[in-house]
Amino acid sequence: xxxxxxxxxxVATASPDHPAAxxxxxxxxxxxxxxxxxxxxxxxxxxTRQQFEGALQRSVAHRFEGAQPSEKAIEAYLETLNxxxxxxxxxxxxxxxxxxxxxxxxxxxxxxxxxxxxxxxATGRDLADSxxxxxxxxxxSEGRRKSLFDYFHGRSxxxxxxxxxxxxxxVDEIRRARKMEPLEDENVEERSxxxxxxxxxxxxxxxxxDRVQYMAVLQAALTAALGALEARDxxxxxxxxxxxxxxxxxxxxxxxxxxxxxxxxxxxRREVRQRVETSLREEKKWSEAQVRLxxxxxxxxxxxxxxxxxxSEGAQVPQAAQTDAASARE
Amino acid sequence: xxxxxxxxxxxxxxRQSLGDPGDACPxxxxxxxxxxxxxxxxxxxxxxxxxxxxxxxxxxxxxxxxAAESVLAGRSDTRQxxxxxxxxxxxxxxxxxxxxxLAAVWIVRQPAARKVAEIKTPPPxxxxxxxxxxxxxxxxxPEATRxxxxxxxxxxxxxERALQPQEKQELDxxxxxxxxxxxxxxDELRKKESVAKxxxxxxxGNGAAIGGAAASTAAPxxxxxxxxxxxxxxxxxxxxxxxxxxVESAVQGTSAPVKAxxxxxSNYESALTQQTQAQQVQVQTVTQAQAVTLAAVEKHPAGNxxxxxxxxxxxxxxxxxxxxxxxxxxxxxxxxxxRSFEANPQITAGFAPTVKICWLVGRDGVILLTRDAAxxxxxxxxxxxxxxxxxAQDNFSATITAADGRKFSTEDAxxxxxxxx
Numbered sequence: 001x002x003x004x005x006x007x008x009x010x011v012a013t014a015s016p017d018h019p020a021a022x023x024x025x026x027x028x029x030x031x032x033x034x035x036x037x038x039x040x041x042x043x044x045x046x047x048t049r050q051q052f053e054g055a056l057q058r059s060v061a062h063r064f065e066g067a068q069p070s071e072k073a074i075e076a077y078l079e080t081l082n083x084x085x086x087x088x089x090x091x092x093x094x095x096x097x098x099x100x101x102x103x104x105x106x107x108x109x110x111x112x113x114x115x116x117x118x119x120x121x122a123t124g125r126d127l128a129d130s131x132x133x134x135x136x137x138x139x140x141s142e143g144r145r146k147s148l149f150d151y152f153h154g155r156s157x158x159x160x161x162x163x164x165x166x167x168x169x170x171v172d173e174i175r176r177a178r179k180m181e182p183l184e185d186e187n188v189e190e191r192s193x194x195x196x197x198x199x200x201x202x203x204x205x206x207x208x209x210d211r212v213q214y215m216a217v218l219q220a221a222l223t224a225a226l227g228a229l230e231a232r233d234x235x236x237x238x239x240x241x242x243x244x245x246x247x248x249x250x251x252x253x254x255x256x257x258x259x260x261x262x263x264x265x266x267x268x269r270r271e272v273r274q275r276v277e278t279s280l281r282e283e284k285k286w287s288e289a290q291v292r293l294x295x296x297x298x299x300x301x302x303x304x305x306x307x308x309x310x311x312s313e314g315a316q317v318p319q320a321a322q323t324d325a326a327s328a329r330e
Numbered sequence: 331x332x333x334x335x336x337x338x339x340x341x342x343x344x345r346q347s348l349g350d351p352g353d354a355c356p357x358x359x360x361x362x363x364x365x366x367x368x369x370x371x372x373x374x375x376x377x378x379x380x381x382x383x384x385x386x387x388x389x390x391x392x393x394x395x396x397a398a399e400s401v402l403a404g405r406s407d408t409r410q411x412x413x414x415x416x417x418x419x420x421x422x423x424x425x426x427x428x429x430x431x432l433a434a435v436w437i438v439r440q441p442a443a444r445k446v447a448e449i450k451t452p453p454p455x456x457x458x459x460x461x462x463x464x465x466x467x468x469x470x471x472p473e474a475t476r477x478x479x480x481x482x483x484x485x486x487x488x489x490e491r492a493l494q495p496q497e498k499q500e501l502d503x504x505x506x507x508x509x510x511x512x513x514x515x516x517d518e519l520r521k522k523e524s525v526a527k528x529x530x531x532x533x534x535g536n537g538a539a540i541g542g543a544a545a546s547t548a549a550p551x552x553x554x555x556x557x558x559x560x561x562x563x564x565x566x567x568x569x570x571x572x573x574x575x576x577v578e579s580a581v582q583g584t585s586a587p588v589k590a591x592x593x594x595x596s597n598y599e600s601a602l603t604q605q606t607q608a609q610q611v612q613v614q615t616v617t618q619a620q621a622v623t624l625a626a627v628e629k630h631p632a633g634n635x636x637x638x639x640x641x642x643x644x645x646x647x648x649x650x651x652x653x654x655x656x657x658x659x660x661x662x663x664x665x666x667x668x669r670s671f672e673a674n675p676q677i678t679a680g681f682a683p684t685v686k687i688c689w690l691v692g693r694d695g696v697i698l699l700t701r702d703a704a705x706x707x708x709x710x711x712x713x714x715x716x717x718x719x720x721x722a723q724d725n726f727s728a729t730i731t732a733a734d735g736r737k738f739s740t741e742d743a744x745x746x747x748x749x750x751x
Contacts, residue, residue: 110404114398118393160363160366171393175386232378234378238382245392
């Protein structure tokens with residue numbers, strides 16, 4: 001792909017999301033100067049300081065959108081930016097041929113490799129090529145060429161950002177192709193599971209008239225308990241139960257050891273049980289008999305492990321059992 | 331219901347409870363920053379709560395994880411490849427290749443020289459002179475102690491298998507080839523000798539003493555420097571033949587151990603190697619003999635030196651009128667009394683087949699013989715003429731050369747002379 005000719009008059013001075021760029025106060029001049037020196041943009045990139053400062057203003061505006069950050073917070077934020085990658089993106093967006101050549105030489109091999117890893121060998125190349133086209137800026141909006149680089153604000157490394165864009169496009173493409181959510185076609189399985197449950201329960205005696213109410217109350221309590229969890233615990237639980245990921249995968253995604261994931265999963269399950277029981281007793285003012293009856297109903301119609309664990313005395317599920325279950329899943 | 335199915339149902343219920351994030355998915359930059367763990371705690375918690383409810387974002391993060399692993403693996407491969415890439419740089423390949431070629435050429439062109447250099451000690455020159463030479467013993471002894479070192483690869487291996495018939499046959503062929511090479515070397519020496527004869531004004535090959543500049547300027551292959559000791563075992567042969575005997579003796583002397591060692595060795599390849607080393611020793615023997623003589627000439631440039639089988643025992647003709655004997659390799663000389671020729675006989679040449687026996691010839695029919703390296707007796711000449719050369723095998727057999735080229739030989743210490751061809 002031939003380098004796009006420089007067109008200094010069409011430099012995007014504001015992000016499409018933030019047309020009104022943030023204005024730096026004079027007191028941050030030294031911080032901006034440090035960022036400019038730290039960026040170390042080569043002269044042949046033809047990147048001016050004004051262009052770079054405009055990119056910094058867009059980044060700050062994007063980070064503190066709708067807020068009034070202090071100068072100290074802005075300065076701290078500027079220190080965390082990957083200013084060299086931001087300068088490269090700004091230069092490429094402004095149409096510097098040498099900057100584009102540098103970008104291609106530096107990131108193209110890894111980008112193709114990442115695209116193959118994300119989308120497979122068959123479609124990975126097409127995915128990367130489409131990304132290149134958007135990075136180059138083939139589309140125009142309001143008479144100005146729109147480059148994907150304008151959406152990079154330096155909060156991460158440029159390579160990681162490119163992989164995130166690839167992953168987002170790939171997942172969206174799969175979702176469009178399936179035309180359903182979630183990704184797994186589990187509705188059919190769920191229907192079959194429910195049918196099996198109904199078939200299994202058909203031989204049982206007629207259900208208690210209060211059972212439907214018990215189930216609704218129990219599910220509400222469960223939802224509330226899950227909502228009260230820490231974000232990391234809730235995400236770990238989602239990875240495990242909703243995405244069917246292994247302990248090793250969860251550990252890698254959350255930067256935790258596999259044993260830590262297993263231990264924290266068990267702790268979270270115990271916490272959910274306690275919250276549910278507390279909710280039923282204190283908020284619903286149920287008696288112990290009602291709680292036991294509700295859990296009995298859940299055991300009969302909700303034959304899933306969490307309910308069993310909720311009913312178990314002390315909820316002391318052996319760690320090895322959990323590990324075995326995870327291993328079996330793997 | 332199986333536990334696996336129970337897990338699926340529980341997953342459905344949990345997903346229902348965990349679903350519906352309610353807010354917009356973060357941009358790729360936020361996902362990238364989260365993936366790099368560069369978000370602050372507040373943002374991390376906020377987006378993790380979203381992720382826990384958003385299957386799309388979780389899928390994206392999982393895809394990023396796959397991509398990151400692939401990129402890291404690629405970088406590792408690249409680093410691994412770059413670690414050895416310098417080996418294929420022409421700046422390294424070219425000189426290494428040139429060095430290898432030079433080494434190969436050197437090895438191919440100088441195998442003999444290299445292996446001879448490995449044999450650090452001289453070959454058994456004096457050991458071939460027989461037990462009569464007492465003075466040769468000191469030198470023969472070190473050689474005898476050195477010889478097992480050469481043979482050690484074969485002889486040290488006890489209890490090894492015997493040579494197979496085919497191996498013996500191959501060994502015989504190798505021996506024949508070795509003998510053929512020896513014959514070629516002898517022929518070459520003869521040719522050099524003939525050339526030396528033509529170039530030399532004096533017929534040194536007829537037993538003339540190693541004479542001053544003429545002998546010193548002669549090629550190393552000149553026949554005159556043939557050490558008398560080396561012809562001690564031969565009979566009535568002139569100097570060139572004596573040198574031939576020398577070479578043959580050297581070959582036999584070195585081949586004999588080879589035969590014995592080969593017979594006792596079970597390693598056929600080692601036997602061949604041994605034989606090759608013997609051939610090299612043989613070549614070195616000839617060179618050594620010439621070197622000894624030339625060293626003597628260089629050491630005594632003023633007079634004609636007559637070598638004996640013992641390098642330490644030398645005769646010297648001083649100014650053509652006197653004879654001196656050295657028993658310490660030329661360090662000191664003792665003048666001999668030529669009682670019968672006190673009127674300044676003109677000595678021109680001499681020959682010492684042993685350390686005790688020496689023949690001298692000169693002008694006007696002078697022929698002298700000593701059998702004890704002390705007393706000289708006159709020998710009646712066949713003709714009264716000038717003699718310029720002499721060779722001898724013992725105190726009875728000798729051949730003298732006249733200035734006009736005629737040769738005479740005797741087998742009875744000069745009682746009878748016969749023209750020699």
